[in-house]
Amino acid sequence: MMDEGNVQCPKGKWLALNDCHYMLDLSRSRRVKRFGASSHIVHRAYIHEEENEAIGMINAWFAVNRKEPVKLPRGELSNTLTLPEMLRFFVFQTKSQKFVLRKKDYSRRIIPRIMAPQPRYLELTATRLICQTVYGPKNWEDLRTHAGSVYPTCLEAARARRLMNGEIEWQMLIVEVAATGTPYAMRRLFVSILVNCVPANPRSLWEDNVEVFLDKKPSWSQDQKVAHALRHVQLLLARHCIELHNFELRDLFEEDDVPFNLNAEEETDNPSFDPINVTEHSKKADEMYTMLNERQKIVVDRAMTLMKKEGVPRMMFVDGPGGTGKTFCYTAIYHRLVSQNRSVICVAHTGIAATLLPFGCTAHRKFSIPIEVSDEMTCNISLDSPNRKSMQSKTRRRLFGRSMYHRLQNLSCAKQKRRKPVLCSLWITKRHFDVADLNDGLTAANAEVFATQTPQGLPPHILRLKIGVVLFRNLDVDQGLCNCTRMM
Numbered sequence: 001m002m003d004e005g006n007v008q009c010p011k012g013k014w015l016a017l018n019d020c021h022y023m024l025d026l027s028r029s030r031r032v033k034r035f036g037a038s039s040h041i042v043h044r045a046y047i048h049e050e051e052n053e054a055i056g057m058i059n060a061w062f063a064v065n066r067k068e069p070v071k072l073p074r075g076e077l078s079n080t081l082t083l084p085e086m087l088r089f090f091v092f093q094t095k096s097q098k099f100v101l102r103k104k105d106y107s108r109r110i111i112p113r114i115m116a117p118q119p120r121y122l123e124l125t126a127t128r129l130i131c132q133t134v135y136g137p138k139n140w141e142d143l144r145t146h147a148g149s150v151y152p153t154c155l156e157a158a159r160a161r162r163l164m165n166g167e168i169e170w171q172m173l174i175v176e177v178a179a180t181g182t183p184y185a186m187r188r189l190f191v192s193i194l195v196n197c198v199p200a201n202p203r204s205l206w207e208d209n210v211e212v213f214l215d216k217k218p219s220w221s222q223d224q225k226v227a228h229a230l231r232h233v234q235l236l237l238a239r240h241c242i243e244l245h246n247f248e249l250r251d252l253f254e255e256d257d258v259p260f261n262l263n264a265e266e267e268t269d270n271p272s273f274d275p276i277n278v279t280e281h282s283k284k285a286d287e288m289y290t291m292l293n294e295r296q297k298i299v300v301d302r303a304m305t306l307m308k309k310e311g312v313p314r315m316m317f318v319d320g321p322g323g324t325g326k327t328f329c330y331t332a333i334y335h336r337l338v339s340q341n342r343s344v345i346c347v348a349h350t351g352i353a354a355t356l357l358p359f360g361c362t363a364h365r366k367f368s369i370p371i372e373v374s375d376e377m378t379c380n381i382s383l384d385s386p387n388r389k390s391m392q393s394k395t396r397r398r399l400f401g402r403s404m405y406h407r408l409q410n411l412s413c414a415k416q417k418r419r420k421p422v423l424c425s426l427w428i429t430k431r432h433f434d435v436a437d438l439n440d441g442l443t444a445a446n447a448e449v450f451a452t453q454t455p456q457g458l459p460p461h462i463l464r465l466k467i468g469v470v471l472f473r474n475l476d477v478d479q480g481l482c483n484c485t486r487m488m
């Protein structure tokens with residue numbers, strides 16, 4: 001692109017500007033524009049829940065509406081706007097948490113958006129929809145008012161305004177799958193709908209179809225069946241750090257009604273249930289240890305030695321080309337530690353990598369790490385989340401990461417290049433520089449010869465794509481439904 005435009009600009013700088021042009025302020029974007037960046041700019045509003053009393057964009061919006069209205073460049077009044085429309089005329093100052101009127105009118109060039117929360121956060125999703133619809137509210141009560149009635153939550157107000165998705169499609173989906181699906185599969189489907197699809201009324205979706213979710217065990221009473229099914233839903237939701245009460249389902253069963261002595265098949269999704277006992281873990285660890293080659297033995301021995309050093313920070317990286325047995329080592333270490341009655345949490349950077357680890361989970365999900373890397377990046381597990389409770393209950397935690405190295409490098413890179421985090425992906429490993437050098441040395445004559453080569457581990461020169469469906473989310477790591485899984 002640089003060559004076509006015949007523009008002289010340091011390559012790194014150009015990439016940084018090009019990558020972030022849509023999130024820069026307008027003065028910077030004008031400078032970028034001469035390099036051919038877009039003429040429109042997307043500005044995003046951030047929403048928050050009502051408890052956040054003093055700060056946040058929504059509260060700043062209320063503050064503007066409470067003041068004397070100001071006439072805006074296109075004739076509107078400042079107290080007649082929705083939250084996204086505010087961004088056309090006002091700048092949100094994060095330091096003072098206030099909206100300040102722009103000196104110049106850029107309203108025609110700004111595309112306002114509200115950041116979409118994950119669908120599983122029903123209240124936030126509803127707040128977003130209401131903020132897009134309501135004009136000039138002065139406080140949260142105004143936001144929750146519809147047709148003269150004040151609703152207790154934004155969720156209920158959004159339902160009254162018919163802003164949430166209709167229930168019919170999820171209802172039809174459940175009925176269709178129930179024709180062939182087992183109650184176990186139906187419960188998993190129900191959780192997928194809850195977590196990913198924002199159903200308007202999860203409780204009525206459960207109650208209307210309750211029979212398809214219940215196991216048909218003649219020895220169990222109806223209450224026991226319901227308690228067993230909802231406990232399963234609860235366990236599945238806990239993996240996403242959500243609880244039943246988030247979907248108004250908690251009061252539908254009593255803990256005492258859950259049947260005792262559930263078998264291994266019924267406890268598949270219970271993270272605290274291990275189908276293998278300690279002796280079997282020990283046997284498996286011995287068996288795997290004898291199979292290890294010399295280098296793998298060094299890794300496993302070193303890990304076990306580190307385990308014994310109490311009271312010092314311990315971290316170990318294992319690196320090697322694909323297929324050289326890293327996961328095999330992790331699994332051997334896992335069995336050895338569990339056989340010593342230690343609790344182990346296996347995490348990986350991607351969902352696909354997590355499927356290869358025993359009880360594997362993505363680190364982001366397990367520790368609620370934010371996706372965006374920043375200097376303040378910490379675990380987001382709330383104090384009362386089930387995830388925290390389950391981790392606390394573990395006597396000793398040992399963590400193993402698969403492919404976590406790049407993530408850590410990314411993090412340290414973001415720290416060094418604080419002002420240009422967008423460049424991280426170009427700086428991760430030395431290999432990128434090697435590839436750049438190779439490409440620079442490539443001449444037109446030998447490029448053709450290179451294109452015909454298909455050595456192992458290199459992608460083909462021409463990529464031929466097949467039509468199909470590829471997942472873009474870790475829908476269900478256990479079932480192999482991970483980000484990038486191709487559905488046949």
Ligand SMILES: Nc1ncnc2c1ncn2[C@@H]1O[C@H](COP(=O)(O)OP(=O)(O)OP(=O)(O)O)[C@@H](O)[C@H]1O
Pocket residue numbers: 291292293296320321322323324325326327328329
């Ligand atoms: N010591 C061993 N004895 C027998 N089989 C082994 C041994 N080490 C590895 N393998 C087998 O080799 C294959 C590749 O190993 P593994 O998946 O552990 O490699 P990896 O380094 O984790 O690969 P990748 O980085 O691509 O995920 C697996 O099928 C594994 O069972």
